[in-house]
Amino acid sequence: MKIESLIHSLFANNPKVYNVSGDAVDYDVLVNEYRSIKNYILTNAKEDSRVGILVNKDYYYLLTLLACMESGVAFVPMMSDYPEQRVSQLVDIASIDIMISNTNLRQALAFDSSEVETKFELSENRLLYIIFTSGSTGVPKGVEIIRSSYENFLSWVSNTFDEITTEDRVLNTTEYTFDVSLMDVALLLTKNVHFFVSNFKSNIFQLCNELEKNKITAIATVPNNFSLMAMFKRVDLSALKYAFIAGSRFPLSLYKDFAQNLPDVRVFNCYGPTEFTIYCLFKEMKIEDEDVFDGCVSIGSPLTGLGALVVDEQMNSVQDGQKGELVVTGPQLMRGYVNNKEKTDEVVVTIDGLSYYRTGDLVFKNGENYFVVGRLDDTVKISGFRVNLSDVDTYIQTLPYVANVATVTQEVKSGESRLVAFMDLTKDLSNEEIYSDLKKILPEFQLPKKIVKLDSLPVNNSGKIDKKRLKKMTHPNKLS
CATH class of the missing domain: 3.30.300.30 (ANL, C-terminal domain)
Structure with a gap:
């Protein structure tokens, strides 16, 4: 499932994209603006260029991201309100040489909008994006994800959620600096869903109003937001059918609340560090005995083609029921931290000839299901x-x-x-x-x-x- 083919197919099939006001973007406008941004990038890009995206979160951000994907130029998402010092730091670490910002977006949109083929070879090992995570020393770590890693994820989305169709409506609430947002993009690329850009920041009333107003059927969000949604009584969320929950532990209280307050929503507990391309384990919550064990909510089992182990400090597998560190393997593993081999070697280990990522999460396995207990670095002496x-x-x-x-x-x-x-x-x-x-x-x-x-x-x-x-x-x- 090639990214460039999916994007070409998307724009050939009248994509339904809506701005932060909830208004549909005219198809001709969407296509012309997309091509202009893509041509601006290709005109300025070299073989190893990286594009920093620093525009307000509207559909222009989506178009810029897709233009980079199709062109074969790696993108580095940022938030438009980042302090200047933070931006300079990321530019330096990621070697960003092209910036699409609020300042020069108009220049990019004025570019020629004729169809132009990319000048780069779109190999599976080509860098797709760099997303930064917090570093323990205060210096952020740039996670490098290649094209084939996201393509593996896209194939999983396409094959797993047959029931999601072009009639479904997705609300993109998460900033693109968090890779959970790329689940929304995956639904757009593989299902050609209606794609709504949310103006949500932290006001749950605003989020629920957007869900109701736009008759949203699918959302990918964090447990805290979903918990507030499940408890919110003043709006009609009856259109909502799918909720993909990730980003932190799924609390037991939320497990109880959504069953009572949103009984018709199919809820998926999705687990995955940025270093492993969005999600690597998941489970649909069906309010069954296997969902909860010893006070923990299950994160399910690995996605198709991925593997997981629970290991001790010597990287030896432990028995079912015993606690240990979760390590994961497969084609969604990051290429590494940008320009930081030392940190990469600390978290990527070889077990039985395969490269595994050390998640740092303390887990146990019961049957086919994995359960997160906490973080290894959450352990203190009392x-x-x-x-x-x-x-x-x-x-x-x-x-x-x-x-x-x-x-x-x-x-x-x-x-x-x-x-x-x-x-x-x-x-x-x-x-x-x-x-x-x-x-x-x-x-x-x-x-x-x-x-x-x-x-x-x-x-x-x-x-x-x-x-x-x-x-x-x-x-x-x-x-x-």
Whole structure:
């Protein structure tokens, strides 16, 4: 399933693309603007050029991304509100030599709109895009994904979701700096769905209004957004049929909520690090016994053609039911971190002759299903005991009144830490009542020493719980 063939077919079959206002973009306008942007890129591109995309999130962003894909010129997505210093840093790391920004977009749109073939060989190993993830040292890591990796993903989407048709309507809510957005693009390329560009930032009322107004049938989003959607009662979401949930752990509370509040929506729990091209494991949530085990929601099994193992610290497979690190293998594995072989070698290992990516996630396997317990780097020492913070959260979320929870550490003395649990509750309870329940499910060394009740937990730009912000809230001046 070649990317360039899918894009050519898309524009030959009257694609339905809608701007952030929800208005359909005229077909002739769409085609001419697409060709102009593509020709601008090809005129300025060299064999190893990289295009930085720094335009407002509207359909122009989509057109620029598709133009790069068809032309064979790697793209590097950015957000238009990035600080100048951040942009300069990414330009330097990724060796970006062409920039499509709000400033020069008009120049690109004024270019010749005649059909021009690419001048580059579109080999399967050619770089498709670079998406940056946070680095532990503060320096972002650029994940390099080649064409064949995304083509493998496109084939999976095409073959797995036969029921999705040209009549379906997808709302693109995620910024292109997060590869979950490329699931929306995959549905456009393989199913020629109606593609709506969302103006959603963080206001859930706005998101739900867009879903209702545009009669959206499919959405790819993060658990926090979907959780709020499932609880939102003031709009009609009856058109929604498919929800692809990824980006962070699928909380047990959400598993219970969507079954009650959105019973007609087919929900897919999708798992995948940026380093493995969007998703690498998935499972449709059917409210069955195999979906939940020991307080964890299943991430299912690997996509077609991919493989997964649970391994110990020596990279040896562990038995079913035992916890270990999840490693994944297959054609969707990244080429590497751009200009950073040292970091690449830390996370890509060879097991039985195959290259595996070390996800850093602590998991266990039960039957054919994998379950995420937490992050390996979430493990801390408390009173001499090793405690995994995500593991603590998993047990706390089994309490029926806990909508969401995040446990962090607070430094109380030099070299000493205590656990602080931030909770979003569905009913008003005293800390004493909560502690009474916690003592029934957690050993003493895993018990939070402080409980902080919030109306909702803060999230970052990707929709994940913002633990850095919560950590700052544990400062002695803010939390006694």
